[in-house]
Amino acid sequence: MLTPLSAMTSGPAPHVCVVGAGLAGLACAAAAAGAGARVDVLDERATLTAHPTHVNVVPNLLRDLVTLGIAADCVKVGFPYRGIQVLDGTGRCRFELPTPRLAPSSYPEALGMAHGELAAILVRAAQDRGARVHWQTAVETLGWRKGKAVLGLRDGRQVEPDLTLLATGPQSPLREAALQASPAPACLGPEWTYAHLPRPRGFDHATLVLDSAGQRAFVVPIGPSTVGIALTRGSAGGPMPAVLQPLLARLDPCTPRVERPLLADFLRGPWHRGNLVCVGECAHALPPHFGQSAAQAVEDAVVLQDLLTQGLAPAELPERFNQRRHARARQVFELVCQAARSQEAPDATTDLRELFLRLSRLVAEPA
Ligand SMILES: Cc1cc2nc3c(=O)[nH]c(=O)nc-3n(C[C@H](O)[C@H](O)[C@H](O)COP(=O)(O)OP(=O)(O)OC[C@H]3O[C@@H](n4cnc5c(N)ncnc54)[C@H](O)[C@@H]3O)c2cc1C
Structure with missing residues (x-):
């Protein structure tokens, strides 16, 4: 039986739909639910996948x-x-x-x-705070009505959340539908x-x-x-x-x-349109060097939590989120890519330790 989406329950709290239950989507769901939003997480997978990572x-x-x-x-x-x-x-x-x-x-x-332990902890945290996680629920289409995203589910339902968080990773056609940003990951x-x-x-x-x-x-x-x-x-x-x-x-x-x-992939234009914003690898897919991929996904959730706790309206939130995250994540991305390239093709001019220290200084303060 289909679990009803939170949009079908009424209440003054904003309805947030998170598309994708990777670490970014789950962290954002826990953050948004903790800040009082009604949250649905939609993922096409059957359940959490326990990768040996x-x-x-x-x-x-x-x-x-x-x-x-x-x-x-x-x-x-x-x-x-x-x-x-x-x-x-x-x-x-x-x-x-x-x-x-x-x-x-x-x-x-x-x-x-x-990796599976962190994902399981995030699912529990999101659910304990009232978020609903819907597995086997693929979002197939993304349209627009009066500047708001309309999600079309595979089962025919349509959802119009107050705020949509796209956490599908970089290769999703939904990102292209939302922002006309073609996936162009660099290998x-x-x-x-x-x-x-x-x-x-x-x-x-x-x-x-x-x-x-x-x-x-x-x-x-x-x-x-x-x-x-x-x-x-x-x-x-x-x-x-x-x-x-x-x-x-x-x-x-x-x-x-x-x-x-x-x-490696970084969404160079704005990460938002209307009441939709990209988070996690959908916005910034980092190579694994220096351990920043999951860190940047969780940083997105922390900023989201802060903006929702401030009481920012869903219509204003995507742009403010972009202002807080885009430039900083771009700096992290550039440093990590430089480290990745220098490890692949070592050259005498790149000092890995110095790069690491620059990165540490950059992320030492919260976003
Ligand atoms: C093998 C591997 C090893 C890694 N190791 C590390 C590491 O050591 N350290 C580190 O920091 N990071 C690591 N990462 C990266 C880290 O897991 C990601 O940065 C983090 O999970 C954020 O990714 P994400 O949630 O944005 O995207 P993803 O994890 O890719 O999640 C996207 C989710 O969206 C869902 N989805 C996609 N399209 C749709 C749709 N249309 N409808 C519904 N659902 C949809 C997918 O099913 C998926 O669950 C690793 C990743 C992998 C794959």
């Missing part, structure tokens, strides 16, 4: 999860760490990237956690492989391995006995560095894994 909860992400009221739940299931070691292929430490504490002192500086390098593996002794730090032959890996503990690994052989191919062998010995053909192309 991880989220690197970098300091600014942890701070923003505190603002959303879900950091304690994340700490319970994740694995705290301090600093990111950058090793060469032989295992020699080249330098360490700092993880300054941005959350209150009762929290760690950073942590690793399974920055070969695919990355993600998996969860048993944690060998000693792997209790976040570790970035940069091999001179182009092999790259990021390893982060996500639980007492598990690490998340993301690795790429780089354009040149070749054997993986020796330092990763204790881990790679555990990556057998039966280990569940996900391949992800190294894509």
